[in-house]
Amino acid sequence: MTTGTTAESPAAAPLIDLQSLVVSVRRRRRLWCSLALLGLLAGAAVAVLLPSPPTAVTKVLVAHEEDQPSDTGTLIRTDVELLNTTRIAGQALKSLGSGADIEDFMRDYRGTGLTNNLLQITVTGDSQGQAVDRAAALAEAFVADHVQRMRDTAQAEAKALLDQRDGMRAELAQVNKEIGKLSPNADPKSSAIVESLFARRAELTSRISDFDQRAVEARTGAPRVVAGTQIMDAARPVRRSLPRTAATDAAIGLVLGLAVGLALAALGTVVADRPVLRRDISANLGASVVAELPRRSGRLWRRRRTRAARDRLTTTLVRLVRGSVEPVSLLELGCARRTSRIALDVGRALAADGPATLVDALPGPQLSGHRLRQGDPAVVGGGRAAALAPHERRIGVGSVAPGTAWTDLRYLGTRTVLVVRAGHGSAAWLHTVARQLADQRIAVIGVVLFDPDPHDRTDGTLWDGLHTALRGRSERPARRQDVRLAEQVPVRAARVPDDEQEVR
Structure with a gap:
């Protein structure tokens, strides 16, 4: 009698992930803060414009x-x-x-x-x-x-x-x-x-x-x-003080507005189902988060931190492009302007070693409308990508937003890095992106997470997947050859003894 090994069934996902819910509600603080402020002003206005009768x-x-x-x-x-x-x-x-x-x-x-x-x-x-x-x-x-x-x-x-x-x-x-x-x-x-x-x-x-x-x-x-x-x-x-009445009504309006804002934010989070945590984004895209880029802030110490993260990201991407024998592309989802800046930084670093070109396939003028300075790489449109010299380094810059022509992404590069804004795409769309890229035989090197939650402590590495972190990754031809060989060699299932005598 022969038996085959069966994969363990994954743990049932909870109906509502409280950690993701709290993070998403916190990211929507503009909504509930605005409603709280609106309630505060409405309460004060009611006390002034509609005073209580004598x-x-x-x-x-x-x-x-x-x-x-x-x-x-x-x-x-x-x-x-x-x-x-x-x-x-x-x-x-x-x-x-x-x-x-x-x-x-x-x-x-x-x-x-x-x-x-x-x-x-x-x-x-x-x-x-x-x-x-x-x-x-x-x-x-x-x-x-x-x-x-x-x-x-x-x-x-x-x-x-x-x-x-x-x-x-x-x-x-x-x-x-x-x-x-x-x-x-x-x-x-x-x-x-x-x-x-x-x-x-x-x-x-x-x-x-x-x-x-x-x-x-x-x-x-x-x-x-x-x-x-x-x-x-x-x-x-009954003597009534207008400032005291206004303060009381404003406090009541503040509490009611805050409660309504939090309820709407929580409801919108559950209905939209947009992953925010590194763990959820990497699981939906089927690729590990290799770098993060915080949102630009007006505070001085945060500017320095953002600039340092941007330099580290540029160094990581330059290392990936130099170590790859196939063209590499940057595909954005919800952060076209930031992706164009990342591509320019990588292009400037590559231009120091030789000619480098950026292939612009973004739907907007974020990259093509950029005024080139000395040391910047050349920017060409997607139609001129085939005319580039084979020895010239090129970086394709495109988008995987809704409405993307999926068959054109392969001409930007057969290996890609996804630049995704946290909380922008829904889980269903992230699944669609991963499936379409797999159909086009575009390997996802990793995910660059833009505007992550600063309190996120989850792991964005897929340790049990085929595409893990960057450590120990081989090139695509070798991996395809290994997969082909694995498919050709049959694996016999272990035979289970039937009785005690056969065991002896």
């Missing part, structure tokens, strides 16, 4: 006959809802002598329960005076309505108790009348009836006295509630 506030102490220490605020919430009724609003408008619509007036005020017995009324108006008058009228209307309801409740309770008392008095009069009809010389058999009548009279007398006391307590409870319900803080206007 407002007045008053506080009312509300006493309830059912007040208990364990009350969870049900009574004060009931008072708030009672305040927002047409009955109290109508009484307040009547006391003000205003003909405003009740429904419109109810939208201009609100009640808030501060504690179980303290109610705050906030009212807006066209002016400070109107707001104060409205707040005072509402507070007085609420107190009057609350007091009247408590009095009506007490009167109804007292009346019910007195009605029961009057009924028992009538029954007591009937019992007394029956007792008066009994003769003093009654026989012993009627003594039980006499005793029951006297017991009933005593019970009715006690209950009548109890109902009298309860009726008096019901009447005395209402004055206590009436005296406890009063206006604690007279209606007064």
